[in-house]
Amino acid sequence: MRGRSFSDRLARESEAWVAEGVITADQAVALRRRYADEEPDAARSRATVALATIGAIAVGLGVIAFFAANWDGMSKGLRLLLLTAAIAGSYAVAYHLRERTGSLPRVGEALYLLGVLLFGASLFLVGQMYNVEAHDPFALLLWAIAATATALVVRSRAIAAVAVLVFTGWVGFEFGLALDNLDDAFGAFPVAAALYGAALYGVATAAQEHIRADWFAESGFADAGRRLGLPLAAAGVFVLTFSEAADELGTAGDQLDGVLLAAFLLLAALALGGAVALALGRRPGALPEAAVLAAVVVTLLVAVLVGGSGTLYAVVFNVLFAVVALGVIYVGYLSDEPWLVNLGVVFVAVDLIARYFDVFWDALPRSIGLIGAGLVVLAIAYVLERQRKRLLLRMEA
């Protein structure tokens, strides 16, 4: 199981090897001792990565704040010089620490990340410097392209995650602006989020399944896409479980045409393509996973393009969200991925709490409602924690 420590697995496996006569009991003890000291190193390594990454982000934010605070005290030339020197400097030091000497690879990776963050900041700061009123999302697209290229060249999973995040920001910004420009179409935004999330999760999972090249597995793009896509898709569907939001779909859908409609259809096609590719793969639980993905996409498309009763759609999306939440736990269990199980548990908890407030909040006196809500949350926490632990233990076994 991914995530389980190497020494735990070795302990279990070595017992089996002794039982099968592959090695002696003494050899098993020697093997366990040999790797026993590696665990603290791994923990320290993770802590170093976390600290270095937090440091890089803090420095990046600090640079932006510095420019904002000292804007008028510096000439444009000096601002540009400092910005480009900061970008070049972080890449140069990163290269020295990680590639040239190899002395501090994790700090080096964090400095590569800082370089990417500073590049993104420079796009907005230059825009500000010259009062540019360009198409703002375009800066996010440029940033995402640069981050993707950097992640591939320096082979950094952290930068790959930033690239996926910024790309998602670009997609969201474009949809937000386009829908906001129409008279009453913002109700379609959760559909766009859900379709994009489904496409991201479907394509990333299928890519992880079908692209076997080492560089792709190490790049971290598929992993980042799955971990961002799934919550995004679920969030979009979750919003539509409320009848007030589902009611907006018909009106919003009537206004979609041209490029915007094509963008919705493209996302749906990508998600369905991902579902088909998933179904054709050998991933455990691939068929139900692909079926749920396809069902979500088709329902979203019908809701936004055909329209109809908002109350009926709210019921349908409630059922879909429950299927997604339980399906994520099931697929996580089958495919040996604890993060999916944990995420599914969170979806179930959020759904139960939301339904409680949705149904009982207005019907009960406020104090009774609060006491009830607290008891429901505690009960959910108790049941889910027990079930989640049981499930994870069964996965380990």
Add this chain to the structure above:
Amino acid sequence: VSGRRRVALLLLVCAQLAVPLGLAGLAEADLAFGEEIRLRTQPLDPLDIFRGNYVVLRYEISSLQVVRGVRKGEPLCADLFEQSSGVYSARFAYPLRPTEGKTICGHARNDVRDGGTAEIEYGIETYYASADRAREIEASIARGQTYVVIDLDDDGSARIERLEFDE
């Protein structure tokens, strides 16, 4: 690190340096070659989540009568005339750019019928400033008339050069 990856990284860093420098170069070229004119303005002061403090500027020419109806987002060009020394204004906006005279072009913010009044966005509606500078601008605005000095290009596009105050 392989030689190819080293070269790729070098090219990538150069590209990431070239993009902000290139954007700044293009902006400087616009400012250097455009024709400087002044427009009367009325600023507001919101907060941009991406770029810190900025002042939203509204002009006399932000709202003009159109001869022919236009849809939201379609191009509109204002026929500028000199109102007083160096200060320009306009009365009408046209979907096609007039061939003579000074013209500033933007896009309609709303659907308008023939003879109606269109709200027009020219791309010169935000002026960025630090928190301190924004406070100074606010105080100056309160004391008198504000002008925006813009650089107008031959194609009707414009870029803000600076703010001026008539106190």
